[in-house]
Amino acid sequence: MKITVVGAGAVGATAADNIARRGLAEEVILLDIKEGFAEGKAMDMMQTAALNGFDTKVKGVTNDYAATAGTDVVVITSGIPRKPGMTREELIGTNASIVKGVAENILKYSPNVIFVIVSNPMDTMTYLALKTTGLPKNRIIGMGGALDSSRFKFYLSQALNSSPNDVQGVVIGGHGDTTMIPLTRLATLNSLPVSNVLDEATLNKVAADTMVGGATLTKLIGTSAWYAPGAAVAFLVQSIVCDEKKVLPCCVYLDGEYGQKDICLGVPVVLGKTGWEKIVDYKLNAAEQEQFNNSADAVRKMNDVLNTL
Numbered sequence: 073m074k075i076t077v078v079g080a081g082a083v084g085a086t087a088a089d090n091i092a093r094r095g096l097a098e099e100v101i102l103l104d105i106k107e108g109f110a111e112g113k114a115m116d117m118m119q120t121a122a123l124n125g126f127d128t129k130v131k132g133v134t135n136d137y138a139a140t141a142g143t144d145v146v147v148i149t150s151g152i153p154r155k156p157g158m159t160r161e162e163l164i165g166t167n168a169s170i171v172k173g174v175a176e177n178i179l180k181y182s183p184n185v186i187f188v189i190v191s192n193p194m195d196t197m198t199y200l201a202l203k204t205t206g207l208p209k210n211r212i213i214g215m216g217g218a219l220d221s222s223r224f225k226f227y228l229s230q231a232l233n234s235s236p237n238d239v240q241g242v243v244i245g246g247h248g249d250t251t252m253i254p255l256t257r258l259a260t261l262n263s264l265p266v267s268n269v270l271d272e273a274t275l276n277k278v279a280a281d282t283m284v285g286g287a288t289l290t291k292l293i294g295t296s297a298w299y300a301p302g303a304a305v306a307f308l309v310q311s312i313v314c315d316e317k318k319v320l321p322c323c324v325y326l327d328g329e330y331g332q333k334d335i336c337l338g339v340p341v342v343l344g345k346t347g348w349e350k351i352v353d354y355k356l357n358a359a360e361q362e363q364f365n366n367s368a369d370a371v372r373k374m375n376d377v378l379n380t381l
Contacts, residue, residue, distance in 0.1 A: 073097040073313055076143040076182075077305075078174050079150030080104035080132065082295070083190060085113045086302025087147055092117060092128040094306055096313050101140050102132045104150075110134060141181035145312055147215075147305055148174050148201075151191040156291050163192045164377050171197045172204050179205060186312060186347045189214045189323070190305060192296075194247040196374045198323045199336040210347040214323025216247025217338035219304040221321055223285040224254045227278045228261075231270055238262050242321050244338045244354070245367035249287050252338070253363045254279040258354065311343035324348050331361065332368045335375070 075097040077088045081104075088102045104110040114132030121127070133139045140146070151167035171191050178185060187205070189198045189212070198214035205212070220243035222236075229236040240260045245253035256275040259266045267275065281288070289297040311318035321340050326332045329351045330339055341348040356364060 074099045074101070074143050075309065075313070076101040076103060076140040076146045076178070078103045078146060078148050078178070079191075080106075080110035080113045081149065082298035083301045083305075084147070084149035085117075086298045087149065087190075087305035088113075088130060089117050089120075090302050090306035091309060092121075092126050092130050093124055094310055095126055095128055096306070096310055097128055097144075100128055100130045101143070102130060103135070103137070103140065104132070105135050107134050137177040137181055140178060143178065143182040143185050145186045145188060145309055146178050146182065147188045147190060147309065148197075149190040149305075150174055151197075156294060164196055164374060165381060167191050167193075167197060168200055168378060168381055171200060175201050175205050179207075186211045187213065188305065188308060188312075190301065192247075193374055195251075195323050195336055195338070195371045196378065199325075199375050200378060202325055202336060208347075209325040209327075210349065212325065212336075213308070213341075213343075213348055214247065214336060214338070215301075215305055215308055216252075216323055217243055217321025217340075218308050219301050220247060220252050220254075220282065220285070220338070222300055222304055224259075224278070224282040227281045227285070228259055228266060231274050231278050232261055232266065234261055239266075241266075242340060242354075243282065244321055244340070245364055246337060246371045247323065248370065249284050251367040251370045252283050253360065253367060254282045255354070255360065257357070257360070308343065312345060312347065315345040317342050317344050317349070319343075319352055322348060324351065326351075329353070330356070330364055332365070335368055335371060337364075337368055337371060 102110040110132030114130045194216045202212040224241040225239045340352040
């Protein structure tokens with residue numbers, strides 16, 4: 073098994089480190105355009121192998137796509153990160169050309185690869201990757217929902233004063249501060265609906281905090297977060313390469329599911345060795361479906377910007 077991570081910045085390097093520690097591949101290629109940057113990050117990781125007990129070989133390369141040949145899963149994190157006050161949408165012009173170029177270069181050497189898109193705005197970058205590569209839709213996956221749901225579980229656990237591992241919660245819709253939809257109605261604490269424990273005002277605050285979870289961190293640390301995004305990548309990739317059939321919210325192409333067509337948006341899917349295998353229908357109520365439709369409208373407006381580039 074071979075996994076490539078494109079972009080050796082904080083998110084990409086953290087993703088590669090998590091993948092190596094989990095032992096998900098014999099080899100991880102870390103690729104970046106900055107001379108020596110990926111090589112240095114990879115060397116630093118390999119110097120933890122004896123300490124952390126992993127045998128995965130992590131290799132850094134500078135813009136050498138030949139080194140990625142035979143990749144099974146590629147994670148694209150490359151692009152400019154958010155700065156304080158920036159929205160994910162403001163990144164579209166720069167990151168679209170980067171993601172398109174990366175996808176084309178990867179496919180020259182790994183035609184059967186599965187793509188995991190992290191670059192923002194993630195929903196639009198996932199749609200761009202699907203349309204420009206022409207690959208089957210099951211092999212293009214946007215990562216955002218896994219990250220947003222983990223943040224949702226964190227905020228729920230804070231409100232419940234419980235372990236995040238005892239909480240189940242899912243975020244669907246767009247990966248944006250105003251487009252994501254934390255499904256508070258379906259959230260549980262060890263099978264107990266959290267609505268039995270938390271009042272409506274508290275649940276609304278949890279949802280609101282989740283929606284600006286990324287922006288909150290950007291404001292605090294001055295750039296995009298990386299620990300949780302990197303871990304979310306590895307969690308998603310593990311379900312693919314180990315054929316775990318986990319149900320995770322991911323950004324995938326919809327063709328009528330959840331009432332939407334010709335758009336990539338976050339919905340629960342089964343993840344296995346061929347990519348995403350099927351979409352799970354959570355039977356949204358009328359209010360949730362309206363939120364989902366509004367989220368789709370907002371993402372379509374972002375997608376329309378691609379036509380002007």
